[in-house]
Amino acid sequence: MISDFIKKEDCRSCRFCCVFRRKSLWEVPKHQKYIKDKYPTGFDGKPVRYREFDTPSGSWVITDLSDKYKTDDPEEAAPCPFLDPDGGCTLPNEDKPFECKAWPLRYMRMPDGGLKVTLTPTCPAPRLKDTAALKKKSRDSWEQAFKDYADSNPYIINEYRDGYIIL
Numbered sequence: 650m651i652s653d654f655i656k657k658e659d660c661r662s663c664r665f666c667c668v669f670r671r672k673s674l675w676e677v678p679k680h681q682k683y684i685k686d687k688y689p690t691g692f693d694g695k696p697v698r699y700r701e702f703d704t705p706s707g708s709w710v711i712t713d714l715s716d717k718y719k720t721d722d723p724e725e726a727a728p729c730p731f732l733d734p735d736g737g738c739t740l741p742n743e744d745k746p747f748e749c750k751a752w753p754l755r756y757m758r759m760p761d762g763g764l765k766v767t768l769t770p771t772c773p774a775p776r777l778k779d780t781a782a783l784k785k786k787s788r789d790s791w792e793q794a795f796k797d798y799a800d801s802n803p804y805i806i807n808e809y810r811d812g813y814i815i816l
């Protein structure tokens with residue numbers, strides 16, 4: 650989605666978005682439920698623990714990383730079970746969560762109830778500094794793409810968090 654602004658090589662050498670600090674567990678991507686049966690094990694061959702959510706606005710699963718942390722440090726990070734540290738995400742494109750394909754963009758509910766495309770402030774890709782170009786792209790295509798996906802998958806909507814750049 651954001652390939653005009655981030656080079657694939659940058660992502661390959663970074664993978665920041667596939668590793669989750671304890672304090673950022675809300676960022677763990679939501680998968681459609683079939684993933685749980687299709688991928689009982691992760692890249693390392695060990696069982697993947699999933700947590701299921703059934704709500705009026707949709708059903709999904711996330712990978713449960715809670716047993717991956719060794720300390721109580723909120724900055725300690727644990728990788729997604731589908732991450733190959735050398736090769737990147739091991740899920741095929743059709744099984745990769747929408748939130749991963751869209752990252753570092755998010756779809757967030759603002760305090761007034763409106764929905765906005767936002768930019769994660771921690772992505773280090775340098776071309777993301779051109780906020781004016783990002784806002785134009787958002788108006789031209791991203792807003793509609795997020796709206797279309799969220800119409801059938803409202804679970805991708807997160808509450809707005811301070812620091813996220815509204816596009």
Ligand code: SF4
Pocket residue numbers: 666667668678729730731732733737738739740745746749
């Ligand atoms: S599913 Fe793939 S892209 Fe998404 S966090 Fe896990 S390894 Fe990264």
